[in-house]
Amino acid sequence: MVIGPYVLLKPYDVSTxxxxxxxxxxxxxxxxxxxxxxxxxxxxxIAKDLSQRGHEIxxxxxxxxxxxxxxEGFERIPCGPSDHSSFESSRWYQREAGVIQVxxxxxxxxxxxxxxxxxxxxxxxxxxAAEVAGLPTCVLGFGAYLWPxxxxxPRVVASDAQRGAQQRYASxxxxxxxxxxxxxxxxxxxxxxxxxxxxxxxxxxxxxxEVDGGKWLPKQxxxxxxxxxxxxxxxxxxxxxxxxxxxxxxxxxxxxxxxGRSFNSARFWERLIDALVDRTDVFAFASTDKxxxxxxxxPHNIYARAHVPQGRVMKAASGVVSSGNTTSVLGxxxxxxxxLLFPMGNEQPDLAEHCVRVGxxxxxxxxxxxxxxxxxxxxxxxxxxxxxTSAVRLSHEFATTRAxxxxxxxxxxxxx
Numbered sequence: 001m002v003i004g005p006y007v008l009l010k011p012y013d014v015s016t017x018x019x020x021x022x023x024x025x026x027x028x029x030x031x032x033x034x035x036x037x038x039x040x041x042x043x044x045x046i047a048k049d050l051s052q053r054g055h056e057i058x059x060x061x062x063x064x065x066x067x068x069x070x071x072e073g074f075e076r077i078p079c080g081p082s083d084h085s086s087f088e089s090s091r092w093y094q095r096e097a098g099v100i101q102v103x104x105x106x107x108x109x110x111x112x113x114x115x116x117x118x119x120x121x122x123x124x125x126x127x128x129a130a131e132v133a134g135l136p137t138c139v140l141g142f143g144a145y146l147w148p149x150x151x152x153x154p155r156v157v158a159s160d161a162q163r164g165a166q167q168r169y170a171s172x173x174x175x176x177x178x179x180x181x182x183x184x185x186x187x188x189x190x191x192x193x194x195x196x197x198x199x200x201x202x203x204x205x206x207x208x209x210e211v212d213g214g215k216w217l218p219k220q221x222x223x224x225x226x227x228x229x230x231x232x233x234x235x236x237x238x239x240x241x242x243x244x245x246x247x248x249x250x251x252x253x254x255x256x257x258x259x260g261r262s263f264n265s266a267r268f269w270e271r272l273i274d275a276l277v278d279r280t281d282v283f284a285f286a287s288t289d290k291x292x293x294x295x296x297x298x299p300h301n302i303y304a305r306a307h308v309p310q311g312r313v314m315k316a317a318s319g320v321v322s323s324g325n326t327t328s329v330l331g332x333x334x335x336x337x338x339x340l341l342f343p344m345g346n347e348q349p350d351l352a353e354h355c356v357r358v359g360x361x362x363x364x365x366x367x368x369x370x371x372x373x374x375x376x377x378x379x380x381x382x383x384x385x386x387x388x389t390s391a392v393r394l395s396h397e398f399a400t401t402r403a404x405x406x407x408x409x410x411x412x413x414x415x416x
Contacts, residue, residue: 026054027056027114027115027412028056028116029056029057029114029115029116030058030059030105030108030114030118030126031043031044031047031057031059031061032059032060032101032105032117032118032125032126033060033061033087033119033120034061034062034122034123035061035062035088036089037327038326038327039061039123040065040068041228041229041230042204042228042229042327043118043120044069044229045229046227046407046408046411047074048229050411050412057074058112059074059076059077060076060087060104060108060126061076061086062085062086062088062089063076063078063079063083063085066078071231077108077112079100079103079104080103086101087101089122092122092123093175095179095182098128098182099125099179099182099183101123101126102183103125104125105117105130106129106133109129109130115135115136116136116138116411116414117135117138119137120139121139121140121146124175125179127196127198128179128180136415138200138202138410139198139200139202140202140227140407141201141221142204142346142347143204143226143329143347143351144350145165145210145217145221145350146168146172146350147192147196147197148165149165149217150193150216150217151216153216156211161353164349165350169190172196173188173190173195173196193218194218197218197220198220199414200411200413201221202222202224202406203221203224204224204225204226204227204326205223205224205354206223206401208393208394210354222406222410223406224406224410225401225406225407226331226334226398227330228311228327228331230309230311241285244285244303245313252282253281253283253318253382254313254316255282255381255382256310256317256319256320256322256332256337257272257284257286257302257320257322258286258320258321258322258323259287259288259323260348267342268323268369271366271369271370271371272374273296273298273302275371275378276299276302282382283301284302284321285303285304285308285317286302286304286305310327310331314331314335317335318381318382319337319338319339319340320332320337321340321378321381322339322341323341324341324342324348324351324355324363325347326351329341329351329355329361333360334402336388336392336394337391338360338384338387338388339355339361339381339391340362340364340377340380340381342363342364342365343363344366359386359387359389359390360390362380362384
């Protein structure tokens with residue numbers, strides 16, 4: 001694969017796939033996921049729901065996830081004959097990585113002739129490939145909306161969250177336009193109501209989590225619930241987790257821990273270890289794959305692995321400690337669990353702000369707490385009835401939204 005400063009793009013002759021099953025239109029969907037479990041798993045969950053309704057599903061993502069996609073019964077289209085690395089989440093912002101996404105998606109379009117492109121919010125290449133091919137797109141977002149809200153309300157406009165969203169949007173649009181230029185396309189004008197949203201945008205949220213119930217969101221944005229999903233085939237770690245859970249005895253509170261990316265800033269990991277080392281009333285299950293730097297020896301009451309299936313643990317847990325990434329926070333809220341959040345970057349500060357506002361979370365800066373603070377926050381996480389009541393209330397709202405099947409309805413409506 002040769003990647004130069006410009007990529008010659010040409011539209012494909014894409015025709016609608018007309019099949020019918022029990023009177024239902026059956027279509028082809030191409031899912032384009034950034035190469036990380038947090039992006040691949042929710043798209044796989046949506047793909048399975050569509051497949052159960054008779055639709056045909058294809059995937060493009062990094063080759064490391066070929067096995068996971070195959071296990072769920074779907075085909076991953078490789079990135080060229082040599083199957084180059086593609087859709088690497090750690091390189092999402094790089095122009096060259098975006099060009100590879102464009103080429104990979106175009107190759108897949110030529111092979112499977114889809115009706116709709118479904119992609120992750122930070123995967124820009126599929127939007128360009130779909131635009132050239134004349135295909136509708138659906139973007140799966142995070143648990144918090146990252147772009148500016150469409151309002152002149154002074155209290156919203158003057159908020160730190162809205163100012164941050166304006167800056168983030170401007171930076172992302174510059175980067176996206178740079179990629180478009182590399183692909184021979186015109187730059188887009190700044191318009192938060194349309195740019196980079198696709199034809200439909202699935203925000204992984206519910207009305208109670210949004211400012212004024214979400215009325216300031218662009219019309220393309222649909223509140224789709226958590227979209228959290230884990231495969232049943234993660235037995236490689238689930239069996240040992242189950243064994244460990246069954247061995248816990250006495251009055252012990254279980255917590256799930258997800259450090260997540262610290263964005264080269266202070267992390268809460270060391271403080272948490274120090275706070276747990278002498279406690280006999282708490283047992284932690286911790287996913288460590290995103291921990292920057294050394295892990296170190298673990299106390300007896302911490303089960304730490306690169307990936308711990310959160311669903312299995314959260315069903316038995318009393319609370320969640322997290323950097324505020326979408327997967328762990330929404331998983332906790334679906335289970336009615338309060339969260340202790342240490343946000344640093346990406347969607348983490350925005351999502352933490354939403355959770356604190358609705359009374360379901362505590363939030364702190366890891367660089368501004370000591371061991372005594374961490375112990376106090378842990379006690380509040382496990383014993384504050386107000387936090388738990390708010391989390392349980394939200395769990396009912398997330399369950400209702402999941403039952404509506406918003407993601408599937410939006411995707412089926414996009415078929416031309």
